[in-house]
Amino acid sequence: MVKTIIEKVWDRHVVTEEEGKPDLLYIDLHLLHEVTSPQAFEGLRLAGRQVRRPERCYATMDHNVPTRNIETVSDPTAQKQMTTLEKNCEEFGIELAHMTHPDQGIVHIIGPELGLTQPGRTIVCGDSHTSTHGAFGAIAFGIGTSEVEHVLSTQTLWQRRPKTMEVKISGELGAGVTAKDVILAVIAKFGIDVGTGHIIEFTGEAIRNLSMEERMTICNMSIEAGAKAGLISPDETTVEYLRGRRHVPEGAAFETAAAEWLALATDEGAAYDTTLNLDAADIEPFVTWGTNPAMGTGISGHVPYSSDYASSSDKEALKKAIAYMGLEEGMPLSDISIQHVFIGSCTNARLSDLRAAAAIVEGQHVHPTVTAIVVPGSRSVKRLAEQEGLDEVFIAAGFEWRESGCSMCLAMNDDVVPAGERCASTSNRNFEGRQGTGARTHLVSPAMAAAAAIAGRFTDIRKVPVLQD
Amino acid sequence: MEPINVVTSLMTPLDRKNVDTDQIISKEFLKRIERTGFGKYLFYHWRFDSEGNANTEFILNDARFESSQILVADENFGCGSSREHAPWAILDYGFRVVIAPGFADIFYNNCFKNGILPIRLAQSEINSLLADGQKTPIELTVNLEHQTVTRIDTEDILSFDIDPYSRQMLLNGWDEISLTFQYEDKITAYEERMAR
Numbered sequence A: 001m002v003k004t005i006i007e008k009v010w011d012r013h014v015v016t017e018e019e020g021k022p023d024l025l026y027i028d029l030h031l032l033h034e035v036t037s038p039q040a041f042e043g044l045r046l047a048g049r050q051v052r053r054p055e056r057c058y059a060t061m062d063h064n065v066p067t068r069n070i071e072t073v074s075d076p077t078a079q080k081q082m083t084t085l086e087k088n089c090e091e092f093g094i095e096l097a098h099m100t101h102p103d104q105g106i107v108h109i110i111g112p113e114l115g116l117t118q119p120g121r122t123i124v125c126g127d128s129h130t131s132t133h134g135a136f137g138a139i140a141f142g143i144g145t146s147e148v149e150h151v152l153s154t155q156t157l158w159q160r161r162p163k164t165m166e167v168k169i170s171g172e173l174g175a176g177v178t179a180k181d182v183i184l185a186v187i188a189k190f191g192i193d194v195g196t197g198h199i200i201e202f203t204g205e206a207i208r209n210l211s212m213e214e215r216m217t218i219c220n221m222s223i224e225a226g227a228k229a230g231l232i233s234p235d236e237t238t239v240e241y242l243r244g245r246r247h248v249p250e251g252a253a254f255e256t257a258a259a260e261w262l263a264l265a266t267d268e269g270a271a272y273d274t275t276l277n278l279d280a281a282d283i284e285p286f287v288t289w290g291t292n293p294a295m296g297t298g299i300s301g302h303v304p305y306s307s308d309y310a311s312s313s314d315k316e317a318l319k320k321a322i323a324y325m326g327l328e329e330g331m332p333l334s335d336i337s338i339q340h341v342f343i344g345s346c347t348n349a350r351l352s353d354l355r356a357a358a359a360i361v362e363g364q365h366v367h368p369t370v371t372a373i374v375v376p377g378s379r380s381v382k383r384l385a386e387q388e389g390l391d392e393v394f395i396a397a398g399f400e401w402r403e404s405g406c407s408m409c410l411a412m413n414d415d416v417v418p419a420g421e422r423c424a425s426t427s428n429r430n431f432e433g434r435q436g437t438g439a440r441t442h443l444v445s446p447a448m449a450a451a452a453a454i455a456g457r458f459t460d461i462r463k464v465p466v467l468q469d
Numbered sequence B: 001m002e003p004i005n006v007v008t009s010l011m012t013p014l015d016r017k018n019v020d021t022d023q024i025i026s027k028e029f030l031k032r033i034e035r036t037g038f039g040k041y042l043f044y045h046w047r048f049d050s051e052g053n054a055n056t057e058f059i060l061n062d063a064r065f066e067s068s069q070i071l072v073a074d075e076n077f078g079c080g081s082s083r084e085h086a087p088w089a090i091l092d093y094g095f096r097v098v099i100a101p102g103f104a105d106i107f108y109n110n111c112f113k114n115g116i117l118p119i120r121l122a123q124s125e126i127n128s129l130l131a132d133g134q135k136t137p138i139e140l141t142v143n144l145e146h147q148t149v150t151r152i153d154t155e156d157i158l159s160f161d162i163d164p165y166s167r168q169m170l171l172n173g174w175d176e177i178s179l180t181f182q183y184e185d186k187i188t189a190y191e192e193r194m195a196r
């Protein structure tokens, strides 16, 4: 029988199925961080339970870590979360990339880097952007803290079998159009809850042509389309990315594993519950103007008019969003000036993202009214970028070069956008207050963020000279 | 977990779509390592201005709804992050039931682990609850066993779907982990099969 990768991976992990119940699904890899785990460990302790398979867990510190001076966490409650994670990992025998460890980084960036993320695995983490790991052909999804506790003690989860959705991007992307623009375009076109109850598989020529890092950007934001998870069938690109990574098999065992991974790909003719199509040629560099990731459009566009919407609740939503964002109906996106630029987060803080941004800013200078920071996604990304001299390019252009962590993506640490100010951000959420109380977030690709830093306003990356030669 | 079956209370009409978890519980309140005490931070930036004064326009600050245990909102409630602090805040504030046309998946799952009953009703039913409930407070009786929501004013009985497993969990207040331990031998057998 022909099957999608979603069904293949799911079926392999079903421990038991019973009438009237969700499936009991085995979890291969459990990633942990300091914010959503303390209450789960406390639950274990109170019930006198153990961690069933500590070797299938891996923890890091990312959400709260300072990016300026990692030796001092200024907030005592944040410090307590880190110390608590450290104690919990020690007590239950879980490997931890401490804030000061060379492998530290955002949980969704280090999983793939270390080769923990592999095709065919079930991967969970108490974090919604766990969908990132789906880029490798894994079923990876975010869970709440009670489920974290459940996985710690049983290595399983009760899960209803999700529906399957194909999002097919056909054709080729234009110059200056990136993976970030693709996923923002998908969400803008189909809506922030189109994927509810589904796992999305991204297919099509445009997806096949993407690197692993770009595929991670796409899968990362499948949660912003409401999907349980997003994934991409493994191919040679996947295999080559994984070859030689720390936690993957070596030698002949690698070749065996690679053959198994490739066999997971969706079979020709397999059916999905739903298929959505988008033509790559229709996608422009994107900018969000509103307060959820679907409120965005191409850089040549403008903030919508309320007359563009039929329903009164949509008109109301537009009004609320642009009042919060301090924008007017019909305003061209290229007229919006910004005060902050954040290049970072699990969406866009890998080496290729930093390279793309550096290519734009090289030899230029950040606009005098703009504060711009680069926060590499992991310490490994930071080291590699420094070996290439990207740090010098950014610093010479007037960017701050920081230590790795979630940083201004959710502003739990000191990296906060002040109320009423506007930030071009490579992160994934533009909700009210996400980057600071009253802060206004516009989601863009790294190249678009870099160009905005130089120009002081949004600008069409396709018209920036460096891209034209 | 507290079992839940029948809840009778005034409903709080929160007439917003796509209420995200960042609004339900803002990130500055995620640093605590306990499960309790989040209620005072629920919808914090909608309830209070930057000086900490109550925003009188916001529905939760309307004294009539003070002891309400039922929150009614528009579509895609709970979208965004996986933070279980969101249901913890809702429960700690005093709500046991959230009614909406649809919920984001992770939030929906998180409710069941905490003794909160999330109910999906048709958009048209929600529209009238929200519209009428903002004019005059409406009392509802939610009955999980019968899978009904009764409007006391009109005597309308609305029925809802819920999967039998989640319903059982809530009615009995079961601890899911203890339940899963009964499958220990199956989990071990699975691990052995995979190791071969």
Ligand code: SF4
Pocket (backbone or CB within 6 Å): A062, A063, A106, A107, A108, A127, A129, A345, A346, A347, A405, A406, A409, A410, A427, A428
């Ligand atoms: S970078 Fe942002 S989205 Fe990613 S894990 Fe950290 S806080 Fe979450």
